[in-house]
Amino acid sequence: MRSREAAQRVRHDLGKYVHLEARWLGEDALEADYRDALRTDLLRTRRGPEGDVDCVTVWAGLRPSVEGFDTREVDHLVGSLGARMHSLDLLGMVALRALAHDAYTLGEACRRLAEQAED
Secondary structure, eight states: OOOHHHHHHHHIIIGGGTTTTTGGGOOOOHHHHHHHHIIIISSSSEEETEEEOOHHHHHHHHHHBBBBBBHHHHHHHHHHHHHGGGGGGGOHHHHHHHHHHHHHHOOOOOOHHHHHHHO
């Protein structure tokens, strides 16, 4: 896969779907709404006939194709999200909102990574 195509795939396959549901939550959303959205976004980032794939596994599959790009921000955010995503049922509202914010930030980092391929 060419570098530009690989970077665009990171933007789409990880960046778009890691925050797809949580982006629609309003200020009045309940903890349960955050948990459900984050469970989908982080634990079911890729869904298909072969089953669900979490964001850490999606990144692990895509990362070799973008070798040579600056992936430090994406690496850091995926690691941070991965360390917390299996604890959703234990997190309170402040931590859930922080997790949603980090998922959004990961999406933006994926966009910036794709922009590197345009330069």
